[in-house]
Amino acid sequence: xxxxxxxxxxxxxxxxxxxxxNLTRSTLTALGVIIGIIAVTLMGTAVNxxxxxxxxxxxxxxxxxxxVTQWPWKPVDDWxxxxxxxxxxxxxxxxxxxMIAATPNxxxxxxxxxxxxxxxxxxxxxxxxxVFVLGTTSDFIVIGLFSWDSMVAxxxxxxxxxxxxxxxxxVRVKVKDKTRLADAKDELTxxxxxxxxxxxxxxDDFSINEQQAFKSTLDPVKNSIAxxxxxxxxxxxxxxxxxxxxxxxxxVKERTKEIGTRKALGARRRxxxxxxLIESTALCLLGGxxxxxxxxxxxxxxxxxxxxxxxxxxxxxxxxxxxxxxxxGLFSGFAPAWTASRLDPVAALRYE
Amino acid sequence: xxTRNSIRPPGPVVIDIENITKDYVMGEEVVRALRGVNxxxxxxxxxxxxxxxxxxxxxxxxxxxxxxxxxxxxxxFNGKNVAEMDDDELAAVRNxxxxxxxQTFNLLPRSTSLRNVELPLIYAGIQPERRVERATQVLTxxxxxxxxxxxxxxxxxxxxxxxxIARALxxxxxxxxxxxxxxxxxxxxxxxxxxxxxxxxxxxxxxxxVTHERDIAAHARRTVHLRDGLIEMDHAGFIAELDMPVATQxxx
Numbered sequence: 001x002x003x004x005x006x007x008x009x010x011x012x013x014x015x016x017x018x019x020x021x022n023l024t025r026s027t028l029t030a031l032g033v034i035i036g037i038i039a040v041t042l043m044g045t046a047v048n049x050x051x052x053x054x055x056x057x058x059x060x061x062x063x064x065x066x067x068v069t070q071w072p073w074k075p076v077d078d079w080x081x082x083x084x085x086x087x088x089x090x091x092x093x094x095x096x097x098x099m100i101a102a103t104p105n106x107x108x109x110x111x112x113x114x115x116x117x118x119x120x121x122x123x124x125x126x127x128x129x130x131v132f133v134l135g136t137t138s139d140f141i142v143i144g145l146f147s148w149d150s151m152v153a154x155x156x157x158x159x160x161x162x163x164x165x166x167x168x169x170x171v172r173v174k175v176k177d178k179t180r181l182a183d184a185k186d187e188l189t190x191x192x193x194x195x196x197x198x199x200x201x202x203x204d205d206f207s208i209n210e211q212q213a214f215k216s217t218l219d220p221v222k223n224s225i226a227x228x229x230x231x232x233x234x235x236x237x238x239x240x241x242x243x244x245x246x247x248x249x250x251x252v253k254e255r256t257k258e259i260g261t262r263k264a265l266g267a268r269r270r271x272x273x274x275x276x277l278i279e280s281t282a283l284c285l286l287g288g289x290x291x292x293x294x295x296x297x298x299x300x301x302x303x304x305x306x307x308x309x310x311x312x313x314x315x316x317x318x319x320x321x322x323x324x325x326x327x328x329g330l331f332s333g334f335a336p337a338w339t340a341s342r343l344d345p346v347a348a349l350r351y352e
Numbered sequence: 353x354x355t356r357n358s359i360r361p362p363g364p365v366v367i368d369i370e371n372i373t374k375d376y377v378m379g380e381e382v383v384r385a386l387r388g389v390n391x392x393x394x395x396x397x398x399x400x401x402x403x404x405x406x407x408x409x410x411x412x413x414x415x416x417x418x419x420x421x422x423x424x425x426x427x428x429f430n431g432k433n434v435a436e437m438d439d440d441e442l443a444a445v446r447n448x449x450x451x452x453x454x455q456t457f458n459l460l461p462r463s464t465s466l467r468n469v470e471l472p473l474i475y476a477g478i479q480p481e482r483r484v485e486r487a488t489q490v491l492t493x494x495x496x497x498x499x500x501x502x503x504x505x506x507x508x509x510x511x512x513x514x515x516x517i518a519r520a521l522x523x524x525x526x527x528x529x530x531x532x533x534x535x536x537x538x539x540x541x542x543x544x545x546x547x548x549x550x551x552x553x554x555x556x557x558x559x560x561x562v563t564h565e566r567d568i569a570a571h572a573r574r575t576v577h578l579r580d581g582l583i584e585m586d587h588a589g590f591i592a593e594l595d596m597p598v599a600t601q602x603x604x
Contacts (some may be wrong), residue, residue, distance in 0.1 A: 003477030010474050017462050261458040264419060265519070266447020266475040268440045345419045349454070 004270075011275040015282040018251070026283060029247045033287025033328060034294065036237030037321050041295035043233040044317050047226040049310030054215075054222055063211045064178040066188055068092075068111075068171040072207035073214045085205045090115070090159070090169045092195055099191050107184035108191075109174040113159065181210060237328060240287065245332035248280045252340040259340055260348030273341035280333025281326055288325025292318060363395030365428075366526050366558055367416060372425030372435075373581075374411050385411040386422070387581035393527070393560065398553045400561040400569035403578035410531075412578060413562045417450055417529045418442045430526060447475050451520025455532035457512045459504040465491055465515045466500040472523045490518040494548060510541035517548060527558045534568055546571050 019026040067073070070085050096111040175184040185208055192206055252259070259272055299313040374386040385408045393399055403409040414420040415427065418434055421442070427435040429445060437445065446452075459468050469487040478486070491500050494514045504512050513533060520528050530549065534542030550571060553559050563569050577585040 002479070003475075006474050006477060006480070021462055257458065258460060261454075261460075262471070262475075263443065264417065264446055264452045264458075265472045266443050266523075268443045268475075270440075271475065346414045349419070349458075 007271050007274060008278070011278040012282065014275060015279040018279055019282065019286070025247060026286075029243050030283055030287035030290065032240030032243035033237070033284050033325065034240075034291040036233075036240035036328075037288050037291025037325060038295045038298070039233035039236045040230065040324065041292060041317060041321050042298060042311075043229045044320065045295070045299050045311045045313050047229060048312040048314060048317070050225065051222060052312055053310045054218060058211055058215055064175045064181075065211070066108075066173045066175060066181075066185060067209040068173065068188070068192060069207050069209060073209040074217045082207075086196070088169055088171055088206060092171055092192075093156070095195050096171065096173065096191055099194065103187070107176050107180055107187050109176050111171050111173045112156065113169045113171055115159075115169040181212075185210070237324070241284075241328045241332040243332075244280050244283055244329065245335060247283075248276060248333050248336035249339070251279065252276060252336045256343065256348050256351040259343050260345050260351065263343070263345035264349060269341040272343075273337045276337035276340050277330060277333045280337070281329030284325045284329030284332070285322070288321055288328075291325075292321050295321075363397075365392055366395050366430060367391065367393040368426075368428040369415070370426040372415060372422040372427055374408075374415065374420070375423045385581055386415070388425070389578075389581075389583055391576065391583065391586075393558065395526070395558055396553070396556050398550075398559045398561070398571070398573045400563060400572035400575045401578065402564060402566075402569050402575055403584075404564065406580075407578040408581040409562060409564075409578050411581075413529065413531055413560075416527075416560060417452060418445045443475075447472055448523055449526045451517075451523070451525040451528040453513070453516050453520050453528060453530035453533045455535035457504070457509075457516045457536070459512055459515055459519075461504055464501050464503055465496060465507070465518075468504070468515055469519045469522050472519060476523055487518070487522055490522045491515070493521075494518045508541070509537050510544055513537065513541075513545050514548065517545075517552075521552070521557075527560055528552065529560050529562070531562045532564075532568075533561070534565075535563075542568070 068088055070088055071082050076082060090113040093111040093113050096108075100106050100108045100110065173184075173188055175181060177184075188208055189204065192208070193204065196205060198205065259267075262272065296313060299311055302309055302311050369389060369391040371388045371390060372386055373384065373388055376383040376385055387408075389408075389412060391412075401409055401412060411420070415422055418429065418437075419442075421427075421437070422435055425435065426433070429449060432445075434442070434445060452458075460471070463471075466484065466487050469491055470483045473483040473486060488497075488500055491497060494517055496511060496514050496518065499507060499511060499515075502511075504515070507515065513536075517528075517533075520530075528549075533549070534545055537545060546568065549559055549561070559572075561569065561572050569575055573588075575585075575587045576583055577587075
């Protein structure tokens, strides 16, 4: 055990000496890993950023709210079955709220309508898109601003008075206990069927959605972006690994006589194997550190220049890229190190 | 003071080789490098192995150095059967029992004398402080006490070979196996190295010298001549040989 420790520390020293004495070669070889690690790390931060962005958008929807809509929140193949459904009307909310109030122990709290009434405004040569137009008269007083993605909250009465005419709306229903979402959903389905007056044999002609359903549709998309991205950037790291493998093979060839000498002095196969594995790993770790530093600077720069760009650097990512570097080193060093450890000492000593 | 002609009783047997052969396959042809060699080497012998190229001299040296195993025959090193050891067991024997001195020195070019001499101690699992202490001691013994932090390219050829000899000695081996130790040195430096080996012999070391130079072999107390994979002659130069026919040192 002690012996292994001494051999390991010796191997690290040799690796460091090797890198110093072959500086150009080591730098160029490490460059492959540097680029690979930068690519993988940046992809990682982007995936992280996208994921965080998704969650943020999702949080706006709220996880204790059910959404009654004409179209379900998942892709449908038989779109024609949904197209002809009746629109959801703003005044459903009044009926629903009455029913909720009349139900003892209801899982639902309140229903409110929401409507998408974005407009583009033109004034002279200027145009602003996606603005909520309160009107051209001064019937409304804006009493406060809060950062809620381009939304306006107003009294229901006012909403009905000014907007119900255009109401092709959705209904949001707040749930009392979000751990009992399924019950709430069943209850709301029942209420909506009563509102629509559907006989029992007919199918629902509306959709009830929740954030979770939305998330489970988006998660696979998010994951496939992550997998595809990491795979493609991983290829650049693979190219770097091949560079390391190549240079380690060259190193083994160059130092065949040294390997023979070491074996004559009592180095076992394991000793030689470890030595070259550590050399390739040291090279990869060096590349990994430098790559990570660059990636961090780039993230920092991008974050400063484009604050909205979804990029997120995390400590986990640092550990991950270090582990990836080590694995790359072991992977690329294994074949050459194995070859070295199996060299016949007699032939190795005679090698010029 | 002991002279070259004094007769000493032989110590216990270190190397006992019985009828070993070694075949190499070269393409379609089988080369029989050793065809049945018998050899006993005692502790504190100074023996030269001579022979022209192709005589099996190098092959025998590789066997003796446990760098290779014989095709057939028995090889006992300090009573242990070496012929059937695996790679790692052989490595352990080389590490502890055999000190190699090469014609080309074979020092690690980027390491100091001290680190070069430490290497066998690392493989033996000796702790760092003991290693430095021991390596410094041995380097001082071979006359390089003031060169321990020099790298090989800062040393002369003779000094490099001294470092290599220190490295061979550092683990206190049973034999020192020197393969043409003066082959890359001028004759004056070569003579100095031979004096150092002589000195080591007098201090009780067992030395096996592999050479094709008669002048160098003349330093040994016993000479073994190889030809065509067989021992042609085994002269007891200046030491009484017990179990081999004695020949005179006239012709080879």
